[in-house]
Amino acid sequence: MAFESLTDKLQNVFKSLRSKGRLTQEDVKIALKEVKMALLEADVNFKVVKQFVKSVEERAVGQDVMNGLNPGQMVVKIVNEEMTALMGSETVEIALQPGKAMTVLMMCGLQGAGKTTTTAKLAGKFKQKGKKPLLVACDVYRPAAIEQLQINAEKQQVDVFSMGTGHKPVNIAKAAIEHAQKNGHNIVILDTAGRLHIDADMMAELQEIKQNVTVHQTLLVVDAMTGQDAVNVAKEFDEKVGIDGVILSKMDGDTRGGAALSIKAVTGKPILYVGMGEKLSDLEQFYPDRMAGRILGMGDVLSLIDKVQSSIDLDEDKEKEMAARMKKGKFDFEDYLESMKQMRKMGGLSSILGMMPGLGAKSAELESLIDEKQLARMEAVVLSMTPEERRNPKLLNPSRKHRIARGAGVDISVVNRFIKQFEQSQKMMKQFPSLMGGKGARKGKFRLPF
Amino acid sequence: MSEEKKGFFARLKEGLTKTRNNIVKGIDSIFSGFSSIDDDFYEELEETLIMGDLGVNATAAILERLKKQVKEQGIREPEACRQLLIDSIREQMDVGETAYDFETKQSVVLVIGVNGVGKTTSVGKLAGKLKAQGRRVLIAAADTFRAAAGEQLEEWANRAGVDMIGGREGSDPASVIYDAVHAAKARHIDVLLCDTAGRLHNKKNLMEELKKMNRIIDREFPDAHRENLVVLDGTTGQNALAQAREFSQVADLTGIILTKMDGTAKGGIAVAIQSELHIPVKYIGVGETIEDLQKFDANQFVNALFDIRTTEEGND
16 A cells, blocks of 8 residues: 555554653643644644644643543544544535425535536435436536436436526526426535536535525535645635535545545535435435544544445345354354455445454555455355355365365365465454454444454 | 647746745745844745745755755855745756657556546546657546546547547456557557556555556566656645655556646656655646646746746747
8 A cells, every 4th residue: 555544654653652651731732743643644633733733732741641541542532533523523414405395406516526426426325215307407517417417316316407508507497497487396405516616616616506596405526535735615605606425435545534624624514414425326325524534543443334334135134144154253154254244245345344444544454455256156065065064164174175175176275275364363263353442342242343 | 719820838827926926025025124134034934935846845845955954055045045045946857868758668657646637638638649740549438437437538639639548437447458469569559648547646446457457468468668657736845745655656657647737836746756766757737738748847947936037038
């Protein structure tokens, strides 16, 4: 991995703090200098960083830390609290009009931020909730923008309203709302063209739309990879057009996403969703405290739990049983098969690894070691075992191993290596709970994902 | 877009005004607020550069060099220090003389980058530019993933007046490249421009897909001059470095197209990339019309960045 993540950075800093036992004022300064550099490297706006570091310092250099038994943890706590305070502590939903009333949303943002894709993703979300969205093609400038919206809408099976490229966006919006009223749509999403925040004419176009039709929510789509400029963009759009919420796109990259912090700090507007992939279903709720936790090296444990819960169909008892077995290292090949099945449902191992606390850069390392084909081969090996063998790996003598190798179509050495690895991972599983405990488990108990 | 024709400098300076104002305001206040070059002075300078998205590492490298020079040359005036800083960045950003050889050779240009940076637009602009130079240009529309990407590129191809080879949505992009390479050979094309689908650099499979395209060009057209351009969004922060780094694992990057340079607070990342990866910025995108792709000029870039008035204003 080319990049050391902010998480790793902070972890390193705090590791060195912990080893000192007690914190001096000087230690706090050194630690915060690292925090500052890490945040800057994460693209958090400079002014935001400065403010942030100052408030942490004010709190950290004081009685709490000086008297604390574990100074490192104390700083982590303060940094976390300040970060959460900055990010906002609650998940915010898009405010819809009550009852059957129609809600009009307007998307805006710079070119290439992902407005059109996000529009389609949002439509899918609303549709799932039983709404009837109408997507409106107000981007009359970019070649094929309308076609892109139409194709995506078709995939989501929602309606599109378009008047081609020959009309002013404000007129398209007006006509679209009439159309929506007639056809029983209760959510209208205006997909506007990408524009620069300093382009007066284009900004005026958005103002004109807002003046002529009732826009209930204006949503700014921002690329999560944006640098220092994120504050300028967010501020200008907020001041000129007025935004009600932010959607961060391309969060599935390896960006550290400091822009999220900057935008929140500068506009005070909530971040509503994050774009997590190219599939039209890849739009996730934004949890500010999780984001803060993630930045601070706690992994995205809570997101992981959500993912696990929404995709795993294990019943509670079985889940508990499995976790207990894992803790004791009694994880057999049956469990292995089951966990592979669950993992696939959760979007593969790499997506889970990324959310693991404490792994940080190691997750990238691990990821590169994982070969999905290899996993399939291993599964074939397990499937070639008898149920007894799966439950009791000790049965596996050379002749059984040969049979398994033949059955799976692999070399005997592959089988041997796999069994050895499996024994090792059994040992690792025993250590897992402690890895999962600690900070990561602060909100309720963490359930093992596989 | 009611944009009148403007010269390169006007365009670039216009686009960079905000950046320049930010950086220069900071720098001016530093240089005027300090009577001597001390730690506080450097610290503020560091902060100012970081605000311009130069990044922690590039900033550190630049300042280290600056400090050394200040010491060696016995400089005491903040103003002289400023000049040194400008020279240092300019020197670093200089594009080599052979940077644009591909424009006059028989070449294949592979254009890659993450989603939404402006690959398709850049390819369209580049096609128009080369066509205007009298080159025979063919475009390969190898973005078969994003909805309507082909249509978007086709519009650009029409504007530029060049042919395009495409594939259906969902088809194998490598096969589009294969077809295009053979078409380019058969039609005696000078420059084949290959547009690819945007992909985040941490998606292994998609990066493999790019490698495959790269291999096909190598295999099917070994005689062609190769140009691999990564398109980076000028508003992107430090992640652009990771992007450049990862994409250079796919193909030997020969240059960068830095887009959306007509907004605010851009340009800093270019310095960081040059400093860390030694990949030169070859073009910058400063607008939405077909002629808004400009060759990168270190001198003018740095001057515009630091608001140094030059007499070459109409020298386009």
